[in-house]
Amino acid sequence: MPQMSIVEALNQAIAEEMARDERVFCLGEDVSDANGGYGGAFAVTRGLHGKFGPERVLNTPISEMLIVGMAVGAAMAGMRPIADVQYGDFLFCCMDQLVNQAAKMRYMSGGRVSVPMVMRAPVGATGRGAQHAQSLEGFFTHAPGLKVICPATAYDAKGLLKTAIRDDNPVLVFEHKLLYGGKRTESGALSMVGEVPAEDYTVPFGRGVVRREGKDITIVANLLMMYRAMDAAAELDEDDISCEVIDPRTLAPFDYELVIESLRKTRRLMIVHEDTYSNGWGAQLASYIAEHEIYLLDAPIKRLAAYDVPIPCAPVMEKFVIPSTARIIDAARSLMKM
Amino acid sequence: MHSGAPIAREPDGSAATKSLMGQSKINIFMSTIVMKNTDTIQLESDVSAKTVVALPERTKALGMYESMVRIRKYEEQIYFLFLEGRISGSIHQSHGQEACAVGVLYDTRPTDYMASTHRPAGHDLAKGVSLRAMMCEMFGKANGCCHGKGGAMHMGDISVGAVPANAIVGSNIPIAVGMAYSCKLRRTDDIVVCFFGDGATNEGGFHEGINGAALWDLPVVFVCENNFYGASTHVQATMKVQTIAERAAAYGIPGERIDGNDLMAVNEAATRAIARARRGGGPTLLELMTYRIAGHSRSDASAYRPDDEESAWLARDPIKLFRGRLVEEKVATDAELDAIENSVQEEVDGAVQFAESSQDPEPEDALRNVYAGEGEV
Numbered sequence: 001m002p003q004m005s006i007v008e009a010l011n012q013a014i015a016e017e018m019a020r021d022e023r024v025f026c027l028g029e030d031v032s033d034a035n036g037g038y039g040g041a042f043a044v045t046r047g048l049h050g051k052f053g054p055e056r057v058l059n060t061p062i063s064e065m066l067i068v069g070m071a072v073g074a075a076m077a078g079m080r081p082i083a084d085v086q087y088g089d090f091l092f093c094c095m096d097q098l099v100n101q102a103a104k105m106r107y108m109s110g111g112r113v114s115v116p117m118v119m120r121a122p123v124g125a126t127g128r129g130a131q132h133a134q135s136l137e138g139f140f141t142h143a144p145g146l147k148v149i150c151p152a153t154a155y156d157a158k159g160l161l162k163t164a165i166r167d168d169n170p171v172l173v174f175e176h177k178l179l180y181g182g183k184r185t186e187s188g189a190l191s192m193v194g195e196v197p198a199e200d201y202t203v204p205f206g207r208g209v210v211r212r213e214g215k216d217i218t219i220v221a222n223l224l225m226m227y228r229a230m231d232a233a234a235e236l237d238e239d240d241i242s243c244e245v246i247d248p249r250t251l252a253p254f255d256y257e258l259v260i261e262s263l264r265k266t267r268r269l270m271i272v273h274e275d276t277y278s279n280g281w282g283a284q285l286a287s288y289i290a291e292h293e294i295y296l297l298d299a300p301i302k303r304l305a306a307y308d309v310p311i312p313c314a315p316v317m318e319k320f321v322i323p324s325t326a327r328i329i330d331a332a333r334s335l336m337k338m
Numbered sequence: 339m340h341s342g343a344p345i346a347r348e349p350d351g352s353a354a355t356k357s358l359m360g361q362s363k364i365n366i367f368m369s370t371i372v373m374k375n376t377d378t379i380q381l382e383s384d385v386s387a388k389t390v391v392a393l394p395e396r397t398k399a400l401g402m403y404e405s406m407v408r409i410r411k412y413e414e415q416i417y418f419l420f421l422e423g424r425i426s427g428s429i430h431q432s433h434g435q436e437a438c439a440v441g442v443l444y445d446t447r448p449t450d451y452m453a454s455t456h457r458p459a460g461h462d463l464a465k466g467v468s469l470r471a472m473m474c475e476m477f478g479k480a481n482g483c484c485h486g487k488g489g490a491m492h493m494g495d496i497s498v499g500a501v502p503a504n505a506i507v508g509s510n511i512p513i514a515v516g517m518a519y520s521c522k523l524r525r526t527d528d529i530v531v532c533f534f535g536d537g538a539t540n541e542g543g544f545h546e547g548i549n550g551a552a553l554w555d556l557p558v559v560f561v562c563e564n565n566f567y568g569a570s571t572h573v574q575a576t577m578k579v580q581t582i583a584e585r586a587a588a589y590g591i592p593g594e595r596i597d598g599n600d601l602m603a604v605n606e607a608a609t610r611a612i613a614r615a616r617r618g619g620g621p622t623l624l625e626l627m628t629y630r631i632a633g634h635s636r637s638d639a640s641a642y643r644p645d646d647e648e649s650a651w652l653a654r655d656p657i658k659l660f661r662g663r664l665v666e667e668k669v670a671t672d673a674e675l676d677a678i679e680n681s682v683q684e685e686v687d688g689a690v691q692f693a694e695s696s697q698d699p700e701p702e703d704a705l706r707n708v709y710a711g712e713g714e715v
């Protein structure tokens with residue numbers, strides 16, 4: 001099977017869907033690589049201009065309301081836009097278009113319009129300070145009408161993005177800057193490549209995946225935190241603590257069943273995310289389990305998240321704020337003593 | 339509803355115009371009427387409305403009259419229904435502004451798109467949304483044009499090109515641009531009409547949206563209905579420039595200020611703007627000077643509007659003005675026009691009856707239509 005980075009997988013998904021369906025087009029700042037352009041802030045749309053031309057790879061002004069508003073309008077008028085912002089933090093410039101417009105249009109029309117659009121946004125802290133760092137996926141899980149996905153492997157990136165493009169609803173795709181792979185050498189980046197089938201495939205929404213099987217603790221973690229949980233699990237194995245790591249892959253819809261299935265075996269739950277602690281998607285998962293399956297648990301639910309502060313710039317502080325492998329290991333050890 | 343014969347068209351006030359601006363509200367009012375003839379901001383086309391625009395052939399003239407009357411009677415009916423407590427919520431009524439809706443939309447196609455605001459009824463009716471389905475929506479019925487989920491501020495029907503109206507001021511502008519981009523990508527010659535108020539032109543979406551549409555020569559007609567107020571705040575208290583039309587210059591597109599109560603002046607300007615959009619010439623910004631008869635919303639008595647301004651504008655009722663011409667120029671008789679009014683009144687009364695006897699949605703219908711596909715849950 002071909003090996004590739006997440007950037008390449010996303011690029012392939014977009015290129016294949018654009019070739020397959022002429023309603024699909026991209027728009028965003030610097031998405032074109034004509035005349036020395038970037039081909040996307042993280043090079044995800046590189047090469048698409050050459051294949052599909054400037055109309056279907058639309059370079060926009062620095063106008064986030066325009067980008068998302070156009071995506072909403074074009075989607076209602078028969079297209080399948082893939083919009084792009086350079087950093088997830090910039091989505092706050094167009095919250096209205098996402099939450100009041102994209103999410104509510106179908107409902108307000110009584111089901112007579114649909115908004116089949118994709119909104120891609122990179123998240124994660126990379127030493128750039130608070131306005132280029134936030135993991136904001138939790139915000140959007142609070143908006144009925146939106147779907148929220150966060151692929152952490154090349155396989156999922158391609159398969160989930162294809163599902164997103166074919167979905168008739170607005171889908172937000174959160175990609176982690178340290179997981180993109182490829183040529184970017186970001187400090188702390190995991191330069192992984194993963195296997196991606198050559199043939200067409202999709203990954204369904206609402207299905208998490210068990211990344212590692214275990215019997216003592218269920219750790220649910222997304223994006224970069226999933227990899228830290230995997231590292232922690234490998235170390236904890238040596239202490240005879242066996243962790244099952246679940247990657248939810250999509251946050252809305254969320255695969256509660258997979259977590260509950262795992263808890264039947266482990267009876268202990270830890271949730272790890274890079275989003276802040278209060279009211280993140282982890283809070284929702286924890287309360288859901290407490291509400292519906294509390295008797296499965298032998299110990300309190302443990303949540304690890306970024307502390308409730310904006311992301312600081314200095315590496316020592318940034319590292320401190322975001323859950324590390326060591327913090328996950330410590331938390332797992334204390335959870336086993338309860 | 340309002341007495342007083344249609345007053346004559348304002349004379350050409352030429353150079354005095356600018357110095358009148360901003361001195362007092364009544365001066366602003368006068369100057370706007372003058373400006374339609376003298377000070378129109380035009381970058382491309384040079385047809386200023388100095389001359390009275392001729393009436394169209396009879397079928398169109400009567401069709402436009404009927405369309406304006408339909409809006410008026412609908413809005414009046416809605417108002418009474420609110421007073422009587424038969425429908426709930428709030429309303430932002432468009433009567434007084436009928437010439438804007440009808441003048442712009444009369445010649446559009448069902449496949450053209452239209453994006454409206456919190457004050458959408460006139461636009462929707464002129465675009466061809468079913469009056470009955472709108473009335474049902476006002477009563478919160480299952481067969482409302484939005485299944486009862488939209489209500490007064492989100493009225494629309496995509497099957498005639500009216501996307502759900504937008505109650506976030508200015509946010510329909512970038513959306514309209516996206517619809518226009520779709521028209522362009524799909525190689526149709528359909529266009530988009532985007533309505534908004536004077537207040538909306540101070541929103542960021544106005545700037546981002548119009549700049550984008552201009553940049554890519556997209557087929558949109560931006561229609562600003564300048565009714566002098568955003569809620570209770572006068573337009574001159576919200577911007578340093580004198581007109582909204584001149585803002586078009588910042589985007590390199592034509593901007594025109596027109597008497598929005600003069601149906602044919604609106605129609606003539608819209609015809610040019612629509613033709614320009616259809617042939618790929620790009621967007622136009624039309625500023626239609628008009629006045630709402632009712633308050634901003636149900637609870638608003640318009641205490642901020644000076645009496646002389648109000649009476650002067652209400653005397654320029656667009657329906658009365660147009661009717662005066664139809665009779666004067668012998669396109670139709672009073673009896674014929676009365677007959678139109680009566681039949682529209684019957685239509686409205688019938689819609690109320692129909693809506694009142696229609697089924698409520700099931701409460702659980704509230705859980706549907708959140709997501710497309712898979713059982714619609």
Ligand SMILES: Cc1ncc(C[n+]2csc(CCOP(=O)(O)OP(=O)(O)O)c2C)c(N)n1
Nearest residue numbers: 457505506507535536537538565567568569
């Ligand atoms: C973003 C936003 N801000 C404020 C409001 C509240 N509001 C509703 S209508 C309105 C006035 C709008 O004025 P204008 O654009 O001139 O339209 P008009 O009401 O005169 O038709 C305001 C402030 C809103 N709906 N949306």
Ligand SMILES: [Mg+2]
Nearest residue numbers: 535536567568
């Ligand atoms: Mg206004």
